[in-house]
Amino acid sequence: MSQRHIVIIGGGIIGLACADEFSRTGWQVTVVDKGEIGKGCSHGNCGLVCPSHVLPLAEPGAVLKTVKALFQSHSPFRVKPRFDLALWSWFWQFTKRCNTCDRLASAASCHALLQSSMNLYRDLMSRETFDCDWETHGLLFVYQHRHEMEAFAPIDRLLKDQFQLAAKRLTGDELVEFDASLKSGLAGGWFYPDDAHVRSDRLIAGWRTSLKSRGVQMLEHHEFDRFIGESSGHISGISTTKGADLVGNQFVIATGAWTGLLNRALRTRLPIQPGKGYSLTVPRPENAPRVPMLFPEHKVAATPWRSGFRLGSIMEFAGFDATLSPTRMQLLRDGAKPYLHTPIPEQPDEEWFGWRPMTYDSLPIIDRLPCFKNVWIAAGHNMLGLSMAPATGKLLRELVEQKPPHIDPGPYRASRFA
Secondary structure, three states: OOOOEEEEEOOOHHHHHHHHHHHOOOOEEEEEOOOOOOOOOOOOOOOEEOOOOOOOOOOOOHHHHHHHHHOOOOOOEEEOOOOOHHHHHHHHHHHHOOOHHHHHHHHHHHHHHHHHHHHHHHHHHHHOOOOOOOEOOOEEEEEOOHHHHHHOHHHHHHHHHHHOOOOEEEEHHHHHHHOOOEOOOOOEEEEEOOOEEOOHHHHHHHHHHHHHHOOOEEEOOOOEEEEEOOEOOEOOEEEEOOOOEEEOOEEEEOOHHHHHHHHHHHOOOOOOEEEEEEEEEEOOOOOOOOOOEEEOOOOEEEEEEOOEEEEEEEEEEEOEOOOOOHHHHHHHHHHHOOOEOOOOOOOOOEEEEEEEEEOOOOOOEEEEOOOOOOEEEEEOOOOOHHHHHHHHHHHHHHHHOOOOOOOOOHHHOHHHHO
């Protein structure tokens, strides 16, 4: 066995980003996944790489909005009623962070990862030939009603003053000139020019091929079972539910929303809850948007690619409920209808759901696990796993190799939940 062999448990976008970093610095890398590589939450998201998304979900007034949403039958937010102490503890901690001080602290830490990742994505796309519809055309927030449009103005000022993220304000008439796919009569929008988008499933396919060509081993349909060979806080390997034993020097847990189910094996309590999201992929309409769009009033995202078109949204705290709700899929169609000229095709290429790994402070965990000396965690990226993946991989490699980190790792430590 190589003296620098790292086993990465989890083959989503975070696991692949970690594999890329380690393989480029001479490590022997093995990626193991309970299913197919890249078929989890990374597969069906809207593909937004968005430095503009620095603000956490926990904000002043979020609790009242959440309570109101629970009593709206067609709300994109839903909590499945059930007795779950971990879930209600999560919501309690979330509620305590709905203040300006905690909001700005989390935003600053998100900002560091997002900016680093955008730079690393540019490097990745310049050295690889992925057929993944990567484009840097920005992101447009579109509003139907003027009062909602104006309510975003203070947020825009905050993003500009605190994080140098300035948007271009567009009136309703300017919106139609900016993108002909939009209907007339809308209130206006805010355009963030520095965001990008990519087709995530194709990115993963290309990245996987590139990693395998560099000797990265990938083991699918092998679910992590337990650590083996522990001595003085070091482990020598992992065992999978299919009876395979994988030995290594370092180990990374990059299991996304499933991480919370591993707390006993990890000997810690990581408050990661699965936030179920949905997406609908259709052939690219003739009059497709030229840039990705968010419709905040309906909580729907629309992403145009050369190879297709996707709507995505919804946040359900329903555990690992594996049903695809026709009602929720219809919400995506209904949410786009007030804004786009061209109706969404009735026959989709794919209807999808997946579980986002939600932490109550909106920050991921990138750290060594407290009870082990050679087990690391890279999970809990909420709705920004794609946007934060390259910087997560780089930071984790720096920590493992004990190199000076390119961003402050303190905000992502596991001990903050103790």
